[in-house]
Amino acid sequence: MKWVNHKLVAGATGLALTHSIAFTSVAILFATIPDAVELHNYRTNTSIFKHRGNSHNPLVWLAFFTLAYAVLWFRFPAISASLYPVAHFININPDQDQLITDACWGALWGIVAHLATDAMTPGGIPVWKGKRWTLHWFYTGSQTEYAVAFAIAIASGLIIYISHQIIVL
């Protein structure tokens, strides 16, 4: 999937899910990380790491986020599932606690959205021992890809709109 569509999907779904600007911004920022970490050289058209190799393996990312969480847990012994003590440690107010919590989960969402949408293309994503998972819905950069990304954004917009109506009522 093209970067613009990765960012569109991660941002729109993130906002619909959480209504959090912090969550959404970080999700958009992380939405292209699985491709970016391959360190592609556009001049020579080569990558340091194989395209859609371990950079796109959900198990690798699960391990990464578990490790990151574990490091936080040891560094900040009182850490809870909401990551509250991270905010507490640097002594900021409750609103900022929520901001940091949202930002941390937004990073995870950006990665999840990237892998999920790459899995919709024939190339798919690696899962286990060379096996790949693909839904074969559309080719990267095709009109269908743009249509799917746009449809997800519209659906997310509707969810945001409707939920705001409910909150107002």
Ligand SMILES: [Zn+2]
């Ligand atoms: Zn990718």
